[in-house]
Amino acid sequence: LIAASNTVRSRLEHVLDPDPQLRSALVAAGSGGLIGPGPGLSPLVDGIPAIGSDFALAALIADLGALVVLPVVVALLATYAGLVRAGSRRSGPPGTVVVTLSCMLLAQAGWNALGTLAVLPLTGLNQPFLGFSGASLVTSALVVGLVLGILDEPGGDGVASGPVEPGAATVGA
Secondary structure (H helix, E strand, O other): OHHHHHHHHHHHHHHHOOOHHHHHHHHHHHHHOOOOOOOOOOOOHHHOOOOOOOOHHHHHHHHHOHHHHHHHHHHHHHHHHHHHHHHHOOOHHHHHHHHHHHHHHHHHHHHHHHHHOOOOOOOOOOOOOOOOOHHHHHHHHHHHHHHHHHHOOOOOOOOOOOOOOOOHHHHHO
């Protein structure tokens, strides 16, 4: 309990007095307000460290504002959670693969969002589909494509057997 309380105390102190990198990201994100100045127009974005990984959300909020970026992040998290739910309805290895890959995306997106807000420690993983890394974008797209391909298999999710239009199983799920 003592070790846990020291860890919790240290984490709270970090939130109240963040390190210089996190502080500059929080200041830049706060400068965007509800509606930012526009893409590439925030003067504080250049001061954000690790902009391509840890602080991509801070840069987007600084440029576009919280009213634009936060609904997109919530929609992405809801989509990943929906994929987890759809995979949990599948039995056997395909369902396990879908749940595992979807949980990976959900955990990565949630951890990055909470890390940008100084709630969790940063990991170097970027926000899927919103970070600047091409490798991460390709990998995230492949994961979603694999998940949707597995969910689109006819007869695997309780849909009546027979001819199934492409995409019907996924849309029904």
